Amino acid sequence: MRIVVLAKQVPDTKNVPENAMKEDGTLNRQALPAIFNPEDLNALEMALELKDRYGAYITVISMGPPNAKEVLKDSLYRGADKTVLISDRKLAGSDTLATSVALAGAIKHVEPNFDLIICGRQAIDGDTAQVGPQVAEKLNVPQITYTLSIEEVDSKEVICDREIENGVEKVKATLPVLLTVTKEANIPRPENVKMMMKYKKADIAPESKIKIDMLSLDDIGVDAKYVGLNGSPTKVKNIESVVIAKKETKDYSPDENGIKELFNDLMENHLVG
Amino acid sequence: MANYYDDNKDIEFYLNNYDLSELVSLYENNYEEVKKYDFAPENYNDAMENYKLSLNILGKIAGDIIAENADSVDEEGAKFENGEVTYAKGTRINLDMLKKAGLNGVTLPREYFGLNFPTLIYVMMIEIVSRADGSLMNLFGLQDIGETINDFGSEEQKKKYCSAFAKGEATGAMILTEPDAGSDLQSVRTKAVWDEKESCFRLYGVKRFITNGNADISLVLARSEEGTTDARGLSMFVIERDETVQIRRIEDKLGIHGSPTCEIEFHGTKAELVGKRGYGLIKYVMTLMNGARIGVSAQALGIAEEAYREAYAYAEEREQFGKSIINFPMVRRMLDDMKMELDAMRALLYNTTIAVDYKKIYEKKYEATGDKSIRKLYQYYNKLAGFLTPLSKFYLTEVGNKICYDALQIHGGTGYMRDFKIQRLYRDIRITNIYEGTTQLQVVAAIGFITSGLYFKFMEEAIEKTELGLVEHINKTKDLLNELKALVELLKKEENHTKKEYYESDLVEIAAIITIAIFMLQNAKYSEEKVQIAERYIHERFPKAKYLIDRIKS
Numbered sequence: 001m002r003i004v005v006l007a008k009q010v011p012d013t014k015n016v017p018e019n020a021m022k023e024d025g026t027l028n029r030q031a032l033p034a035i036f037n038p039e040d041l042n043a044l045e046m047a048l049e050l051k052d053r054y055g056a057y058i059t060v061i062s063m064g065p066p067n068a069k070e071v072l073k074d075s076l077y078r079g080a081d082k083t084v085l086i087s088d089r090k091l092a093g094s095d096t097l098a099t100s101v102a103l104a105g106a107i108k109h110v111e112p113n114f115d116l117i118i119c120g121r122q123a124i125d126g127d128t129a130q131v132g133p134q135v136a137e138k139l140n141v142p143q144i145t146y147t148l149s150i151e152e153v154d155s156k157e158v159i160c161d162r163e164i165e166n167g168v169e170k171v172k173a174t175l176p177v178l179l180t181v182t183k184e185a186n187i188p189r190p191e192n193v194k195m196m197m198k199y200k201k202a203d204i205a206p207e208s209k210i211k212i213d214m215l216s217l218d219d220i221g222v223d224a225k226y227v228g229l230n231g232s233p234t235k236v237k238n239i240e241s242v243v244i245a246k247k248e249t250k251d252y253s254p255d256e257n258g259i260k261e262l263f264n265d266l267m268e269n270h271l272v273g
Numbered sequence: 274m275a276n277y278y279d280d281n282k283d284i285e286f287y288l289n290n291y292d293l294s295e296l297v298s299l300y301e302n303n304y305e306e307v308k309k310y311d312f313a314p315e316n317y318n319d320a321m322e323n324y325k326l327s328l329n330i331l332g333k334i335a336g337d338i339i340a341e342n343a344d345s346v347d348e349e350g351a352k353f354e355n356g357e358v359t360y361a362k363g364t365r366i367n368l369d370m371l372k373k374a375g376l377n378g379v380t381l382p383r384e385y386f387g388l389n390f391p392t393l394i395y396v397m398m399i400e401i402v403s404r405a406d407g408s409l410m411n412l413f414g415l416q417d418i419g420e421t422i423n424d425f426g427s428e429e430q431k432k433k434y435c436s437a438f439a440k441g442e443a444t445g446a447m448i449l450t451e452p453d454a455g456s457d458l459q460s461v462r463t464k465a466v467w468d469e470k471e472s473c474f475r476l477y478g479v480k481r482f483i484t485n486g487n488a489d490i491s492l493v494l495a496r497s498e499e500g501t502t503d504a505r506g507l508s509m510f511v512i513e514r515d516e517t518v519q520i521r522r523i524e525d526k527l528g529i530h531g532s533p534t535c536e537i538e539f540h541g542t543k544a545e546l547v548g549k550r551g552y553g554l555i556k557y558v559m560t561l562m563n564g565a566r567i568g569v570s571a572q573a574l575g576i577a578e579e580a581y582r583e584a585y586a587y588a589e590e591r592e593q594f595g596k597s598i599i600n601f602p603m604v605r606r607m608l609d610d611m612k613m614e615l616d617a618m619r620a621l622l623y624n625t626t627i628a629v630d631y632k633k634i635y636e637k638k639y640e641a642t643g644d645k646s647i648r649k650l651y652q653y654y655n656k657l658a659g660f661l662t663p664l665s666k667f668y669l670t671e672v673g674n675k676i677c678y679d680a681l682q683i684h685g686g687t688g689y690m691r692d693f694k695i696q697r698l699y700r701d702i703r704i705t706n707i708y709e710g711t712t713q714l715q716v717v718a719a720i721g722f723i724t725s726g727l728y729f730k731f732m733e734e735a736i737e738k739t740e741l742g743l744v745e746h747i748n749k750t751k752d753l754l755n756e757l758k759a760l761v762e763l764l765k766k767e768e769n770h771t772k773k774e775y776y777e778s779d780l781v782e783i784a785a786i787i788t789i790a791i792f793m794l795q796n797a798k799y800s801e802e803k804v805q806i807a808e809r810y811i812h813e814r815f816p817k818a819k820y821l822i823d824r825i826k827s
Contacts, residue, residue, distance in 0.1 A: 015274065187366065189373040190334050193327040193388065197312035200326065 001056040001153065003047045004111050006103060006119035006135070007040040007075060009068040013124050021241060036071045039120025041188040043181045047118050048079050048189060050150065057081050059111045063091060063102055069204050072212050076199040077191035084110050084213045085204060090224045091217070095234035096126070098227040100134030105222035106215065107139065116158070117178040121146060129180070136178035143178040144171055148185050275340065277401045278332025281578065283616060284397050287623050288321060290799040293393070296627065297321070299634040300391055310383045324394045330374055331398050339367045339405035346406060347697050351533035353523040358487035358533045360412075367409050371441070378439025381419050385435035392564075392633065393626045396571045403575025407701035408531030410572045411484050417564040418445035418492055422511060425548035425557050434490050434511060446488035447561060448480050448537065455482075456714055458494065458554055459504040465495040465544060474510060474546060476539040482524070482708075486535025489514050492561070493544065494553050509553040510544035517542040528700030563658070565709045566666040567626060573673030573705040574618050580698045581611040584680035587687075587695075598683070607679045613813065614676060616806045618669045620792040621785070625661035632658045656722070657731055661788075663710070663718035668785045670706035677702045716778045723784050724765070729758055732791060739794035743804065746811050750790050753818055757783050760822055776825045783818045790814070 011020075011032035019031045047058045060075040062068050063086040072083035086106045094102065107114060117136070122129035129145075136143035146163040151170070153159075159172045163182055202210040217224055225231060250265075252258035266272045278284060294317045298304065301320060306313035314320035342363030349361035360368070371377065379395040381387025395416070403410040419438035423431055437443035454460045463478025476495055480486070491512050498506035512518065517540045524534040548557055585608055588599035598604050635651035638644070677699045681688040688695045706712045722728045732754055739747055761780065767773050793807035 187338070187370075190370055191330050192373065192375040193323075193330055194312045194375045196326055196330065197314070197323045200322070 001050065001054055001116065002111055002114045003050060003056050003058045004107055004114045004117045005040070005044050005047050005058060005060045005075070005080070006117065006132070007044065007060050007062045007071050008037040008120075008123045009034050009062065009064050009071045010037045010123050010125045011035075034067065034070065036074050037120055037123045037125075039122060039124075039181060039183050040071075041120075042183050042185045043118040043120045043179075044075055044078060044080065045186045045188040046147070046150065046179070046181050047116070049186065050116075050153065051079065054153065059084065059114075061086065061103065061106050061110060063087070063094075063099060063106070066204055066214070069202075069212050069214075073199060073202050074191065076202055077196040078189055079192065079195065082213075083202075084215060086216075086220065087204075087214050088216045090228045093229035093232060094227050095232035096128050096130040096134060097233060098231035100131050100138055101226045101231060102217070102220075102222055103131070103135050104138035105217075105220045107135070109215070109220040110213075115175045115177075116153070117141070117176070118147075119178070119180055121180045121182045132178060132180035139176075139178070141176045141178055142173045143180070144173055145180045147179040147181050150179075274333075275336025276329065276332040277335040277340070277404050278328040278397075280332075280336075281401075283619055284328070284400070285325070286796075286799070286803075287393075287619075288325060290796075291623075291627070293317075293321075293391070293627070296391060296630055296634065299638065300389060300630075306383060306389065313383065313389070324390065327376075327388070327390070328394065328397060328401070331376060331401055334367075334370050334374060335401045335405035338370050339402065339409055342367055343406040344694070344697070346408060346531040347701075348530075350530035351523060353520065353533070356520055358520060358523060358535065360533070361531055363406075364409065364412070364531045367406065368412060371413060375441075376413075377416065377441040378419060378435070379416060381416075381423055381435050381439045385419075385423070385431055386439035387419075387435070391630045392567070393623060393630055396567055396622065396626045399568050399571035400575040400578070403572040404579045405575075406531060407572060407576045407698070408529035410568070410575070411529060411532035412444065414565070414568040414572065415445045415447070415485060415488070417561055417568065418447055418490070420564060421447075421492060421509075421557060421561045422547060424560060425509070426511070430511060430545065430547065437490065443489035444485060444487075446483055446485045446491040447565070448483050448486065448491050448493040449558060450480060450482045452479065452481050456711065458558065459507070460502070461494050461496060461507055461554070463493065463495040463539060464499075465497040465508060465510060471543070474544040476510065476512065476542040476544050478539050479521075480537045480539075483535045483537055484532055486537045487514070487520055487533060492547065493539075494558055495544070497546070497550055497553075504554040505551050507553040507555075507558075508550045509547040509557040511547050512542050512544045515542065526704075528697070528703055562709060563629075563662050566662050566715075567622070567629060569705050569709045570618075570622050570625075570665045570669040573670040573702055574615070574622060576698050576702040576705070577611075577618070577673035577676040578615055580677045580680035580695060580702075581608070581615060583693075583695050583698070584608060584611065584683040588683050591685075591687075604683055607683060609809075610813070611676045611679060613806060613809055614672050616803075617789045617793065617810055618672060620796060621661070621668055621789050622665050624792050625658065625665045628654050628658040628661055656727060660719060660722040660728060660731065663715040664781065664785050664788060666706075666710065667712055667715035667719060667781055668789070670702075671712055673702050674706055713778070716781045719781050719784070720777045723757075723780055724761055726758075726761075728784055729754065732787060735788075735791045735795070739791060740797035740804070743794055743797055743807070746790075746794060746808060749811060749815060750787060750794065753783075753790075753815055754787055756819070756822055757787065760825060763826070779821045779825060783821050786814045786818045 012035045017031050020028055022028045050056050058080045059082040060072055060080045061084045062071055066087055069085055072085055075083055119132045133143055144160050144162055148161045148163050151159040157172055157174050158177055161168050161170055202212050204212045204214040252262045297317055297320045304316055307315050314323050346361045346363040352359045378387030379390050380392055383389050399410055399414050402413045419435045422434045451461055465474045465476055468475045493510045493512055494507055495510055496506050497508040519538045521536040588604050589597050591598045632654035635647055639647045639651050681695045681699045684695050687693055764773055790811050793810055796803040797807045
């Protein structure tokens, strides 16, 4: 079984230091530690569980600056077989559409005979949950989103449980297929110490003994006009830092009078009625 | 996102400051291993980096997973149903994570899929695991069993059993204790009978208080020489769990609920002899036991470290009389004492473990080369480790208990409630000064070195390696050492043996205080903080040692 895992390096939004926001409201990336996007780790874990169960060859692909090699090294420590970094200045400013064009191009180039693509539902920096589905669309393969577990895979199809509101849905899809995975799916395994001792020197530098492949747009055959700012219909007009202050809330007493008062206020503001 | 290695700089202190280059080079066969194994280090710095990275991985597992599961493991405990033992759910997750991280054969050779790390690193790992969940150490710490097979087993046994342990495919147990053979193991009655038909040994008998007795592969102490009643009739066997090994029950214990303690019956269990007949207790179990004593010391240290942190956090948070209780000198003093003792415990344990490491590696090297100068080194470290091991267990498990006691005290009534972690730590640590030889048995094991004078030789050498600038403290230490020496001489003249034995635990305690002071004065070479801790320790603990001396004299 050939599996591709898509992984992203993201700023650690859970451990935000004080200088994380610049004065203009944009992110000070240097101030935030970069981590493996949490749900991508769940995706990698799902791939590794399949490898444990059936045997599989796992290729992890990441798009990002050279420093994103760290998530690829981390993937090697956990048991990935091959890692590829797609890195090109022309990719800067890519929205979800442009990103999916680049990733789909990379998959076609690196692992065209994939059976499964597994990625996290969403990244904690953008929270869009769009890239996975858009990659499936670009590659013209079916997709199962919000996957919780894989019941069975054979050479033709996969049966999964996926999370839906108030329940779980069992679905079947033909291969190749793209799955997006949520954090409820599993507990990602830790790095393996032996793998870490072996791969700690892995690098994108050409002279490196253990190499992480770094590919440019030209390498993967993707036209620059479909990626980066040029290929991104999403334009950011401005970013505001919205702080919800306590003064905007009002307490009502939990009794008849309080409820009456609440209704009056809502009517007055035309929120109801 | 907690990391139980990264947030404790006192562990890293030893890796950053102690020169372990000779030791590591011996372990790595002068860095020849890298030619055969792609994960072996190329040089000393590479090896040290590997140790730190591995500890870091474990630190994350301990902080994020094991510690998070600890309360539910304590609540749920190991279960016994229909003759089978099941671990608590959290324990199963923890073991799975440790297996996936590849932390099952830390000290085993790479040949058998181990990591070939020094015991020092393994002991640091035990401390980290125990801090997160004391009961998990009883399973993680069973790696000594693989090591015992590696030390004394046949090539075939090593290949089969050590590999299974290191890959995480099999769990282990050491099956020694019986209803009538606890501290007194030479009265073991489980029989090993030779089966002519299948030409193998078969075991018959009952064992009790067996940690993880449900293991896949176990070492068993049994009487192979019919008609004998002492230690010389006992041999060591390795068994694989089958239907002839019946678990009768598991114990309902005060603490370490995650660790199943089993009563076992052998009904003709097929057993393979490990090593030579008659050496079971006198050589192999003693080695196994010494390894386990280091492990239990590290377990006490880990639990005590967590208790200190809990108490500190609570004392900062809890306000009474309009201020945080940490601002009351009596509370502050308890916390400062704990911190100092944790430092003392680490100084003693890690130095002990380094001696154990040298002993192990020189022993192997001597066996391989027959070189007499190496034999001398082996003999030296064998004695040093032989003394420091019981001393460590004596000190760390007793002081660890005291730390947990005080940490609960700082919590006040709240600490007595099940809702708070401290009561678990207080219950879990209580076994550490009992199993693998009680504190009193550690006194028996250590006292001979003091009365024979060997202890004084060790200390006089160690004192040469201290921070020479601290003249006043070095002199105080030398004076105390001389006072103890004079006292030992005085006691030799005492004809009443009962009276002598009565004071033995005091002598060992005084020796422990001096030993720790010397190790602390050695550490003082590396940082100003360590100078202050050494000064405080000498200031706080020497008066107690002097009081003990005066009391014996009077």
